[in-house]
Amino acid sequence: MVDNRNEIEVRKLEHIFLCNYCDVEYKKTTLLEDIELIHKGTCGINFYDIETETKLFGKKLSAPIIVSGITGGHSKAKEINKNIAKAVEELGLGMGVGSQRAAIINDDLIDTYSVVRDYTNNLVIGNLGAVNFIVDNWDEEVVDKAVEMIDADAMAIHFNPLQEVIQPEGDLNFKNLDKLKEIISNYKKSYKNIPFIAKQVGEGFSKEDALILKDIGFDAIDVQGSGGTSWAKVEIYRVKDEKIKNLLEKFANWGIPTAASIFEVKSVYDGIVIGSGGIRGGLDIAKCIAIGCDCCAVALPILKASLKGWEEVVKVLEEYIKELKIAMFLVGAENIEELKKTPYIVKGTLKDWINQRLK
């Protein structure tokens, strides 16, 4: 058991260092570049009046940005979570923690997650894997443990079939996911009435997914589409067998590009939508908001910054907010509500995608 725990810790560290040092991003893009916000030459607003504030899950955010759930379960993870928590506290933003499974199994690891509450009272989102509700027979008590561990304001349930299927150790049973319907409903009734978020990990959700997630009763969808971190690429580095490397290459471009996923989900779902997967600056965020997202989420650039210290996380997020504000200025949007109404055009592949799937 100790050995096994050691192994998992080593794998998690390997993932973190791979993401930090190697190119782990999709060759195919988010398709956000196929969206062009329309410059408003007359502008018509005062830059100093621009308000980026918004609300998410009942908590205030100084800008529509949260840090995606990344890690937990080992000492390096504790440091990363601490750095992110300090930064979002400083800036008035929100964050998620990584999969809490490690601490569900082993109480000794709880502090690697709960550390965030030593540093922030802002929005904090818990994280559990959908697959474990099936394969490990989890129920509302597990949810309760995860929520209490970090006093979570919301719970993200991640769906990661690609990630599981390409790892030798992967859990591969995603059947009977509607079990989640009862678990969520029971949890809300018997424990706390907090919102639940369905979250991908880089391959996005389709409109068919959105209908299923709506039916299960998810309050929000965090699309986490393709174009940012690719788990197939991460794994390619770790695999030694050439044949398996080759197989992973085939799926290194698999997934619904972030912009397409946002349109897919918005076409059938009217809950909260978070734009994520490959968000790399305030212009990306402005585009996501313009096409209907309530907020954006970022992982990889924040992970990299967090390894340098919490001030670096602050700097990166400040850049994003500054860039977002400039974009808002140039389309003449004084606040997030106005940004949601700004005109844009859709080009190339994204246009094709929308025409074929959503019309």
Add this chain to the structure above:
Amino acid sequence: MVDNRNEIEVRKLEHIFLCNYCDVEYKKTTLLEDIELIHKGTCGINFYDIETETKLFGKKLSAPIIVSGITGGHSKAKEINKNIAKAVEELGLGMGVGSQRAAIINDDLIDTYSVVRDYTNNLVIGNLGAVNFIVDNWDEEVVDKAVEMIDADAMAIHFNPLQEVIQPEGDLNFKNLDKLKEIISNYKKSYKNIPFIAKQVGEGFSKEDALILKDIGFDAIDVQGSGGTSWAKVEIYRVKDEKIKNLLEKFANWGIPTAASIFEVKSVYDGIVIGSGGIRGGLDIAKCIAIGCDCCAVALPILKASLKGWEEVVKVLEEYIKELKIAMFLVGAENIEELKKTPYIVKGTLKDWINQRLK
């Protein structure tokens, strides 16, 4: 006559070695890359429940994959056929033999084909050239000889006008092909009621072709479209005269891309359709099934593997099946029937093709 036989053997060997060592594939693609299967983020199935089994021509296949007809008629061919037969027996797949003309003419060569029956009871498909029914005045007796030679479960009749026209020795009379109507019908009545497959060799069939083939009475169409092995490219290596090389270059991109050919055929034909020509992995197979094929066929990669040994053929086909299963998992299809209904989008040139030809 002996000399002539030697010559043909040498040419066949030259083809095989050229295909093994040189780039003999189209620069233009199958257009399968213009199809994007839609990731199902919620997945909803258990990987271990996935069934790739299917039936083709009354025989079970463990996955919708057969090996295309490649060779026969000389000792190296015998070894290749043996290796393929052992592999498909091991995996529960099917195979075709190469053109049986050599053994129709010369009984001494029969064992280079019939060897497959020493190693497999699975689906085996015979192979004769449409053009020979015209130029050599073949009839149902020839069909009978070919079927009996390998105890064929089905007969493929290949149509190869490009191949013939670019070879100095080519047979160039494809007139009065409807003669095949009577021959097939007579054969079925007087001999065995097995299915007949119309097969291209890398240039694909159009919808106009499909109507003709339907009228002749073919039970299946094996599209063998452009994007994989190009016979014009094979011949370019063999030709010495610069002017003829130049002429062949003009036709090195001739043909209907595999994905387009599948849509062409499906638009007017409701028999069995095999997706083939440039199939290079399980993701290609998943796409073919999603757009309506019943099965896929592969030649070049299997030929290469068979030159290394039967275990190598097994390995390549296992990779294909594994890749197919992952694709099925990621679109949430538990079996081939569900895969046939999975949503997809069509982009770029393939979209143009469909719009202009099939709407």
Add this chain to the structure above:
Amino acid sequence: MVDNRNEIEVRKLEHIFLCNYCDVEYKKTTLLEDIELIHKGTCGINFYDIETETKLFGKKLSAPIIVSGITGGHSKAKEINKNIAKAVEELGLGMGVGSQRAAIINDDLIDTYSVVRDYTNNLVIGNLGAVNFIVDNWDEEVVDKAVEMIDADAMAIHFNPLQEVIQPEGDLNFKNLDKLKEIISNYKKSYKNIPFIAKQVGEGFSKEDALILKDIGFDAIDVQGSGGTSWAKVEIYRVKDEKIKNLLEKFANWGIPTAASIFEVKSVYDGIVIGSGGIRGGLDIAKCIAIGCDCCAVALPILKASLKGWEEVVKVLEEYIKELKIAMFLVGAENIEELKKTPYIVKGTLKDWINQRLK
């Protein structure tokens, strides 16, 4: 104050030299290349009959070309303005001066603008910044001072939100621009009834802008779209902080391409439209006229020529006129009115743009 003036002068010189020596142009294009004028093989006209003459703001121009407002306010600027004035006088064209703010504040600098009237009686256009009417509370008296300074035939009011927002010293309040409605109307009533032009500086106007500008009462719109000089690129050279450089890179491609901006504006506005931003020859001019512009304007190439002497400015403009005439010959247009009716096709991204925004 002297120091501050010195600083501004140094910055203006730095801009000029940067524009002269470095690549300051958009990577993204004007989209004029997506317009193809249709060759008239029968031609049907006499080259020597071709008339490029046109009228703009009541003044004759020998061709539909003016020099955009570029500079003023320091000794080098005086020389540049003089050289441009001599050249447009020689050729019968018009010109604008750069922002007159410097001389509004400081009378000593007036001659760096008024010098143009020592050399030309042709069309001269004044230049003031829209933002200053807000932040500096300017009114019709300021307009009067600017007009009188150069005996302006028309006044351009430039809108430059991007430029302001990326400069540390930028004015960032574009709110209540409808104040301009009264100022313009008052000025026309109480002072001179000259036309007012709304002018961008390289990011273009949208159709939404055009409606606002129409409502304010602008007689003309000078689109100055993207594809030529990029102020974000100019500033990237000047900035030292890597993070800010990175931020500016994000906006180095921001803006409405010139051809798109022309279509946007023409779709809702029937005043005079000037095609500008990245105009680099007579073929560009012919295309702008064909899609509905009354005239074109050029900055960067003229700035570069003016640093070599007035004869060089003449040479560059003569080339443009010659190229325009050849284009007119090849589409069989004897004069500007006929050129406006010449057929063309629209391709690629520009076609997409029009389809989505203007249909």
Add this chain to the structure above:
Amino acid sequence: MVDNRNEIEVRKLEHIFLCNYCDVEYKKTTLLEDIELIHKGTCGINFYDIETETKLFGKKLSAPIIVSGITGGHSKAKEINKNIAKAVEELGLGMGVGSQRAAIINDDLIDTYSVVRDYTNNLVIGNLGAVNFIVDNWDEEVVDKAVEMIDADAMAIHFNPLQEVIQPEGDLNFKNLDKLKEIISNYKKSYKNIPFIAKQVGEGFSKEDALILKDIGFDAIDVQGSGGTSWAKVEIYRVKDEKIKNLLEKFANWGIPTAASIFEVKSVYDGIVIGSGGIRGGLDIAKCIAIGCDCCAVALPILKASLKGWEEVVKVLEEYIKELKIAMFLVGAENIEELKKTPYIVKGTLKDWINQRLK
């Protein structure tokens, strides 16, 4: 006068050698690559039954190919014309001579054109410039002289505004071209009732042109569109002044691509249409015929061959015919009439062109 004649001869030789040794072809293509003939996998014909024979202007051609008018007027031209004449006689094809103006002015040069009749009785087409009917006040007597000189079976009148406008010595008056109406009609009545062909020289005709040419009474249109020899490129080599080189570069891509020009002309004109400009093989010819041409014409490759000898011209044309026959075989067309009905798809830029201009 002698000097002047010498000068013209030198220029003509310079053109010929430039075309032989340098890259004088358009960067932009004929757009014939946007046409894809549909492979007929079942073929259905006998290669040896394929007939490429056709009739043009009352004369038989063994294939729908003629050599475009290229040269005349000096001793090298005589040799070129002789070599082409011998080759077309050998193969049963037709040819044009280059502009006969030189011999209209100077009887000594007649034999450099009339030499063709010493070697062929096949279709020979005369060549005069449309512009000279205006600037030199030519009439039906000039036509008569040109026809008699070579016993022409048809007369081509070339329209070359681009060529004229970029040459220092160019004739630039294409006004009152309807004068040609009377001249042609008078000539036909008073002299010989032979067909008249309107011919471009590499920039193509539009549908507007076709209507004008129809009205003038032309019996045929030889499109000579863009994608082959570019006169702007030829002239760029000859010019020394950098500014003029630069100007010519702007027009090096000017013109209607051959495939687009064919569709333009066919949309309004039902006379004979010749596909030409950048025809570089039998596959190009097959495409032209499929989209509605009666015949094709080729210049540059034949010019190059003719400089090596008449046998080389034969070889090049034989290659074209062979390639055409293979294409006919692969679409299952037994003769030119069937080829005219073969299905095809139109892609990319050509599709855009047709959609915008001809729908």
